[in-house]
Amino acid sequence: MITPYGLPVVEDCIHCPLKKESWFCHLSSDLLSSFSASSHLATYPGGAILFIEGQMPRGAFVLCSGKVKLSTTSKEGKVLILKIVNPGEVMGLSALISAEAYEITAETLEPCLVNFVDGDGLIRLMERSGELGLRSAQAVSREFQYAYREIHELVLARSSSGKLARLLLSWMTGIEKDNREVRIHAPVTHEEMAQRIGASRETVTRLLSELRKKDLIRLEGATLVIKNRTALEALAV
Structure with missing residues (x-):
């Protein structure tokens, strides 16, 4: 069955067809049952x-x-914008564990299926289960390691053009490097690109125009075509 947003209907975590190699998807069956009892699946526009x-x-x-x-x-x-969260990742866990306010705002970019896990139930499960406690510690550790890398890139990058080049290259993760053009569906607007690199929208628009003039990229509607990946990598150094 498909929801109005085109998302599959998921009844519980145990029989979920969307399982990822992530924080809790592959917990032991008994623990996953307890986890499901404390969680509520919902779709969001x-x-x-x-x-x-x-x-x-x-x-x-959990997305x-x-x-x-x-x-x-x-x-x-x-x-x-600090991060774009992908399926299988958890949000708000560090704030819950520390009993402090959320440090960030989370907003869906497209229709999403989200599993909300009740805080009291999750904390009780962590107290009883070493497996869940370890998975949670690993998830929080990855979250902060990512934050450190992003701070390094944002603060130490030499220029806005270098930051933008890094952002464009990050969308090519997992794509084999060769001499062919790479077509990527651009996931964000100019304003959101600016928010990712700590610049103004006008700066991003100007930099993209410069990259087009240098024949490094081409824009076809919402599709970004990387024409010269090597030159873009040199700019990102």
Whole structure:
């Protein structure tokens, strides 16, 4: 059965057809049953807010399908996108464990299937299960390792053009390097690109225009064509 958003209907974690190599999908069957009892699956349209920065956590969110952006906002209203969450990843876990407010805002980028895990139930399961405790520690560790890498790239990159080149190259992860053009469906707008690299939308528009003039990229509607990956990698250094 398919939902109105074109997403598959998932009854529980045990029989889920969307299982990933991730935080909890491959827990032991007994633990997964207990986990399912504390969780609630729901579908969300694009643009839905799962939680906001400064809100006290009620639980954690596991993304089953779709994409979610995590962002933070300065006092002046400047938005910085910290990460695009992919299926199988967990959101809000560090805030729940520390009993501190969410550090970020989570917003769906497209229709998503999300599993909300009740905070009290999850904490009780962690206290009883070493397996879940270890998986949770690993998930939080990966979250902070990713944050450290992003801070390094954002702060130490020499220029906005280098940051933009890194962003474009990050969308090519897993694509074999050769001399052919690479076509990628551009997942974000110019404004969102700017929020990813800490620049203005006008700067991103100008930099993309410069890359086109240098024949490094080509834009075909929502499709980004990487014409010269080697030159783009040199710019990203």
